[in-house]
Amino acid sequence: MPELPEVESYRLALEAELLSHRVNAVRILTRFVVAFPADPVAGIVRSRTDAPPARARFALLLKGDTVTSILRHGKQLAIIGRSGAAVAIHLGMTGRFSLDAAPATHVHVTWHLDDGRTLRFIDPRRFGLVAGHESFDDLRTKRWSRLGPDALAITPKLLAVACAGSARPIKSLLLDQSRVAGIGNIYADEALFAARVHPLEPAHNLAPDTLELLALQLRAILTAAIDAGGSTIRDHRMLVGTAGSYQNHHRVYARAGQPCNTCHQLLVGLRVSGRATVFCRSCQLHHEK
DNA sequence: CACCACCCCTGGACGC
């Protein structure tokens, strides 16, 4: 569920709360969600049956380190320590952070701070990942190099490059993190509606002015969603338990069968790349090149 | 390269 706006909201909150704080201790409660790129395949997949991490590995998760910066690319975060170590965090579908002392289930990793607070990584479905890297350079090379340009900084030119030569439906392409990083099912549908683009339109058919509008709408919607603290669907919560409010601005997501806000025709649901997709048949047209 | 089925998981909604 967390897409770029939700992850960026976490980044801003973590920046405000963690910067210049020391991590006294790190605990791994679920080895399953933790990976170290030095492991044979863990650069890509998490290490399922590994022995407990060696003591030195905890330094890669910032034990004894001081947080100096928090970065984001697409839906992934990097928490950087003064030593240079960098922790990559991918929230998957149900991952979240908590600084609450309140008890929680599905807590997998905890960072115990110098002021007594505890940062928790919580993820019921365990699709998320916490990965310790020796440096941000290592993290970027092994993890972020496979991602396309960040969606928040997308330009018509970058979007045109991403779409070039691809006959895939534009919605599939927007969801492909190696083409553009950060867009998930909610914001893909919202941006396509705002740009009046049909989700099944082959990507290479989009005319320059359509690409320009789509890039513009993507940035506008992602920015507005960040300003609203993201979308709160089900129990997604921000760092200290507050909810985002952008779900109140969704115009098509999860609204199949309801009237279009613009033309009042009933919105249509279909599946694209296995994802539930909602669009308006009269507002979102196939475009001719 | 693109698409698909399948898998990793749990919780909430819904029908009976």
Added chain:
DNA sequence: TGCGTCCAGGGGTGGT
């Protein structure tokens, strides 16, 4: 109340 079933949908893998 409780049980079975479906759905949510990020992303890796392996097959066609």
